[in-house]
Amino acid sequence: MSENVPSRGLDPQGYIEREGSLARVPHAFRPVVAMARDGLLDVFGSRLHSAYLYGSIPRGTARVGRSDLDLLVALREEPTDADRDAVRALGDALDKEFPEIDGVGTLLYSRARLLSEQETYDLGWFVACLCTPLLGDDLAEYLPRYRPDALLARETNGDLALLLPRWRARIEAAGDSEEALRPLVRFMSRHLVRTGFTLVMPRWNGWTSDLGEMAAAFGTYYPERAEQLREAAVRGHEPTGDRAVLLSYVDDLGPWLADEYARVHGVKAPRPD
Structure with a gap:
């Protein structure tokens, strides 16, 4: 997608339109x-x-x-x-x-x-x-109006590195229970897809909440990781209680995404606990 072509989700002035009603x-x-x-x-x-x-x-x-x-x-x-x-x-x-x-x-x-x-x-x-x-x-x-820029990217999802240890603890607490693991797969899959999307959002120049579209936008800029995010988008809609999936998130995709996010956009400003 050309970076000079207006993307969906923006008004004529380039601000993110409010979704839903x-x-x-x-x-x-x-x-x-x-x-x-x-x-x-x-x-x-x-x-x-x-x-x-x-x-x-x-x-x-x-x-x-x-x-x-x-x-x-x-x-x-x-x-x-x-x-x-x-x-x-x-x-x-x-x-x-x-x-x-x-x-x-x-x-x-x-x-x-x-x-x-x-x-x-x-x-x-x-x-x-x-x-x-x-x-x-x-x-x-x-509140102000918002553009899909690097400041928005950093402040929305620039804290993944802080979240990963908490995710590991939640996975450990769930044990091997599919009933307990399934909502974690849905939650973490969605979070990673959205983080991958906001990583590329300023270049893609738009906004979408559709997980499939988010993964596709990400894959345009990171083809070597595209399949992982496409699979995560599917699991965000159709989660299974698969512990191996969650471990791949906290041991591979998540750490890579956190490092790349910090390199491109910086780290989110600290928040109170």
């Missing part, structure tokens, strides 16, 4: 979205600043029985452990109630952190470009 939520997933909205109001009440959908459901690409429900919640103050327990319980209840979804993942932050200078090109970008407003005032109104 409530209008794109497939009919099969609307009841679970409605119950999630009501559940968040019940759990947090006036402490809730805003809530968002992200992922395949608001993009309209979700698959019944295969896709998970992804939520981001902004509270008016810092979340507590009790708050995290509450959203996990809500997610478990939704997952049990609705066979249309395969799990629920909820990100929980304070409004102040999402709008902080430190998070402008990470969580702030995530809210402004990848999240669809579900409840409350949209924080995107307080």
Whole structure:
């Protein structure tokens, strides 16, 4: 792909367009979205600043029985452990109630952190470009517009080297249980594909959330690693509980990608634990 040709996902000024909308939520997933909205109001009440959908459901690409429900919640103050327990319980209840979804993942932050200078090109970008407003005032109104440049690449995924030891610990804790390994394969596959894509994003000059398109864009610039990322993109959609796959991620693809990312874009600014 020529670097001078406009890529998908950008507006005429070259900014990343916000993806997803409530209008794109497939009919099969609307009841679970409605119950999630009501559940968040019940759990947090006036402490809730805003809530968002992200992922395949608001993009309209979700698959019944295969896709998970992804939520981001902004509270008016810092979340507590009790708050995290509450959203996990809500997610478990939704997952049990609705066979249309395969799990629920909820990100929980304070409004102040999402709008902080430190998070402008990470969580702030995530809210402004990848999240669809579900409840409350949209924080995107307080955030800048974003281009697919090296600063965005560094601050979104320039911390892979820090994550790999944690991934190894999670793999070890899962043992040989396919039930425990399968969600790790899905999560780590998706994370590596997205990291591979943002590595080349400034050269590709665009944005996509499609794992296959991400892997293809990466392969244009790193053909020697293209097949690994293509396979990871497949596993991101159709995960299996394969421990060998996970070990290949933390022993080979992950370390290489972390080193190349640091060489090309630098390392993400430190964050609080």
